[in-house]
Amino acid sequence: xxxxxxxxxxxxxxxxxxxxxxxxxxxxxxxxxxxxxxxxxxxxxxxxxxxxxxxxxxxxxxxxxxxxxxxxxxxxxxxxxxxxxxxxxxxxxxxxxxxxxxxxxxxxxxxxxxxxxxxxxxxxxxxxxxxxxxxxxxxxxxxxxxxxxxxxxxxxxxxxxxxxxxxxxxxxxxxxxxxxxxxxxxxxxxxxxxxxxxxxxxxxxxxxxxxxxxxxxxxxxxxxxxxxxxxxxxxxxxxxxxxxxxxxxxxxxxxxxxxxxxxxxxxxxxxxxxxxxxxxxxxxxxxxxxxxxxxxxxxxxxxxxxxxxxxxxxxxxxxxxxxxxxxxxxxxxxxxxxxxxxxxxxxxxxxxxxxxxxxxxxxxxxxxxxxxxxxxxxxxxxxxxxxxxxxxxxxxxxxxxxxxxxxxxxxxxxxxxxxxxxxxxxxxxx
Amino acid sequence: xxxxxxxxxxxxxxxxxxxxxxxxxxxxxxxxxxxxxxxxxxxxxxxxxxxxxxxxxxxxxxxxxxxxxxxxxxxxxxxxxxxxxxxxxxxxxxxxxxxxxxxxxxxxxxxxxxxxxxxxxxxxxxxxxxxxxxxxxxxxxxxxxxxxxxxxxxxxxxxxxxxxxxxxxxxxxxxxxxxxxxxxxxxxxxxxxxxxxxxxxxxxxxxxxxxxxxxxxxxxxxxxxxxxxxxxxxxxxxxxxxxxxxxxxxxxxxxxxxxxxxxxxxxxxxxxxxxx
Numbered sequence: 149x150x151x152x153x154x155x156x157x158x159x160x161x162x163x164x165x166x167x168x169x170x171x172x173x174x175x176x177x178x179x180x181x182x183x184x185x186x187x188x189x190x191x192x193x194x195x196x197x198x199x200x201x202x203x204x205x206x207x208x209x210x211x212x213x214x215x216x217x218x219x220x221x222x223x224x225x226x227x228x229x230x231x232x233x234x235x236x237x238x239x240x241x242x243x244x245x246x247x248x249x250x251x252x253x254x255x256x257x258x259x260x261x262x263x264x265x266x267x268x269x270x271x272x273x274x275x276x277x278x279x280x281x282x283x284x285x286x287x288x289x290x291x292x293x294x295x296x297x298x299x300x301x302x303x304x305x306x307x308x309x310x311x312x313x314x315x316x317x318x319x320x321x322x323x324x325x326x327x328x329x330x331x332x333x334x335x336x337x338x339x340x341x342x343x344x345x346x347x348x349x350x351x352x353x354x355x356x357x358x359x360x361x362x363x364x365x366x367x368x369x370x371x372x373x374x375x376x377x378x379x380x381x382x383x384x385x386x387x388x389x390x391x392x393x394x395x396x397x398x399x400x401x402x403x404x405x406x407x408x409x410x411x412x413x414x415x416x417x418x419x420x421x422x423x424x425x426x427x428x429x430x431x432x433x434x435x436x437x438x439x440x441x442x443x444x445x446x447x448x449x450x451x452x453x454x455x456x457x458x459x460x461x462x463x464x465x466x467x468x469x470x471x472x473x474x475x476x477x478x479x480x481x482x483x484x485x486x487x488x489x490x491x492x493x494x495x496x497x498x499x500x501x502x503x504x505x506x507x508x509x510x511x512x513x514x515x516x517x518x519x520x521x522x523x524x525x526x527x528x529x530x531x532x533x534x535x536x537x538x539x540x541x542x543x544x545x546x547x548x549x550x551x552x553x554x555x556x557x558x559x560x561x562x563x564x565x566x567x568x569x570x571x572x573x574x575x576x577x578x
Numbered sequence: 579x580x581x582x583x584x585x586x587x588x589x590x591x592x593x594x595x596x597x598x599x600x601x602x603x604x605x606x607x608x609x610x611x612x613x614x615x616x617x618x619x620x621x622x623x624x625x626x627x628x629x630x631x632x633x634x635x636x637x638x639x640x641x642x643x644x645x646x647x648x649x650x651x652x653x654x655x656x657x658x659x660x661x662x663x664x665x666x667x668x669x670x671x672x673x674x675x676x677x678x679x680x681x682x683x684x685x686x687x688x689x690x691x692x693x694x695x696x697x698x699x700x701x702x703x704x705x706x707x708x709x710x711x712x713x714x715x716x717x718x719x720x721x722x723x724x725x726x727x728x729x730x731x732x733x734x735x736x737x738x739x740x741x742x743x744x745x746x747x748x749x750x751x752x753x754x755x756x757x758x759x760x761x762x763x764x765x766x767x768x769x770x771x772x773x774x775x776x777x778x779x780x781x782x783x784x785x786x787x788x789x790x791x792x793x794x795x796x797x798x799x800x801x802x803x804x805x806x807x808x809x810x811x812x813x814x815x816x817x818x819x820x821x822x823x824x825x826x827x828x829x830x831x832x833x834x835x836x837x838x839x840x841x842x843x844x845x846x847x848x849x850x851x852x853x854x
Binding site: 346 | 606609610611689693694695696704710712714715717736801802803804805821822823
């Protein structure tokens with residue numbers, strides 16, 4: 149009886165483990181493509197795969213929205229752990245790629261026929277360098293970006309009688325001072341020039357410190373050769389700028405995001421956001437509300453183009469793919485001129501490709517969507533993230549110093565940046 | 579044979595995870611890459627990790643505020659609700675209501691109440707000429723605010739426990755005390771409190787266990803800020819494990835924290851045994 153019980157347990161466990169580890173690839177020949185689970189991108193995936201399948205009966209591609217979860221990043225991680233990854237995934241945050249590349253779960257795309265030629269035709273060499281992994285291979289193809297810019301309320305800015313939206317730090321201070329109001333004279337500010345989340349969560353710095361740092365530094369990296377590279381005057385200037393914004397209550401320290409949209413309600417005159425705000429604003433803006441975008445503010449002595457963070461999402465092919473070359477052939481059509489135009493029209497997200505703003509193939513779209521043209525112009529000067537498997541920790545360490553210095557004024561910007569850099573360097577030593 | 583379902587469950591969901599997490603403490607593992615043996619590195623890192631010890635300190639601060647507050651408020655309300663007052667049933671139900679409401683919902687609601695510029699509490703304070711309080715933005719106050727909210731959320735459960743305790747006190751004791759001319763306060767301190775001592779200990783233990791697992795409130799309300807003043811030990815372990823995928827280190831922190839809880843429970847048990 150005891151032996152029988154042991155056998156049953158072993159058989160059950162073996163069955164369970166097999167179910168967990170074996171992917172369902174043996175039961176299908178088609179290529180599985182996971183797209184983002186927002187409706188517009190699902191529409192794009194459907195159109196794109198339908199067209200491909202019509203012309204390629206031997207290499208059928210099946211699209212599927214990434215399964216529901218708290219975040220697509222967690223779902224992908226679970227799929228990697230369970231060995232149930234799709235063949236193609238199109239919404240990979242650039243900062244995640246290095247860790248997956250080092251784990252050996254991604255196909256080195258530069259080993260595929262025609263990849264490098266295609267890539268250099270699509271992107272500038274600076275972008276190619278940016279997406280190159282630490283081992284020298286390329287595991288991702290740049291797909292789309294959503295650059296972070298300064299959105300401003302035209303009517304409120306006009307009330308301040310300025311020469312347009314503020315472009316430099318001192319112009320922002322001047323505008324903030326004029327804009328700040330205590331309507332009921334209770335000694336407390338009722339409207340602020342801007343708003344940024346004060347939470348220490350690492351990715352919140354994509355909407356304040358990081359784009360401002362890229363703007364001030366002309367797109368400088370945060371880390372280089374496994375060392376912190378941000379302990380420079382630009383990072384200190386950004387911390388000083390933001391510290392003053394909080395210190396003078398031009399930015400609210402309170403969490404305002406849980407209530408109504410503070411920008412659309414006129415409680416703030418500006419915010420740092422991406423193009424996704426256009427669809428939101430068009431849907432919910434009050435009557436007469438007008439808004440426009442501009443570059444991120446820069447130090448007064450800044451010269452040259454104004455960079456920002458592009459929030460890049462890229463396409464990867466997982467090693468579980470049986471035929472990476474066929475998968476790549478499909479991806480090529482997905483990001484062709486026609487594919488990118490489809491992406492723009494359906495999702496209002498910018499393809500990451502060179503000369504997007506001047507390419508006549510896209511000019512009709514930008515004529516019809518002038519606000520998106522501003523982002524297309526900006527797209528020439530966007531950066532993603534540095535290749536590092538510990539990127540989240542780096543942003544977390546910066547974020548902790550950000551809170552201590554910028555929000556609570558407990559450290560000088562110089563101290564805070566030095567402390568963050570020291571902590572990052574320690575991280576690389578571990 | 580009869581205990582085999584339990585044994586399978588025990589090995590799969592208790593013994594294996596515990597053994598695996600102990601193994602993890604000597605490894606570096608980010609889930610997607612193979613495990614790398616690192617010896618005692620995780621333990622060395624733990625003893626140098628100021629934020630972790632701050633998170634334990636924060637958890638203890640929470641307990642120090644939360645437990646006495648919970649007991650005083652719950653006992654006070656239970657004492658009132660034990661009297662023959664009008665609408666007693668309705669009041670008992672009303673106080674229990676927050677217990678059955680989702681913790682996430684309660685937390686979001688209190689986050690709104692605690693808003694610095696727009697929250698109801700500060701509006702009330704400024705209305706009577708008192709300066710606004712940084713309920714969740716002042717590092718010295720944020721943990722107390724969370725403890726206050728947690729007390730409001732859980733007090734209903736402890737009122738029920740105290741009510742049960744109060745109703746087990748024989749009425750003859752009070753009658754005898756009345757004959758001796760004892761005051762209400764004397765009866766409370768000389769009869770009620772000693773008689774409900776076991777209930778108080780139970781409340782202390784339940785509150786301690788609940789307090790050690792403090793997570794939802796700081797996770798949603800403050801994210802652990804400001805300046806890490808509300809990072810609880812569980813939140814910090816969670817962040818290490820599921821934000822940064824430092825599974826080996828998170829397991830080490832978890833094991834260490836489990837020993838701290840064990841020590842506290844043993845001390846509490848000793849007190850209870852001594853009392854009995």
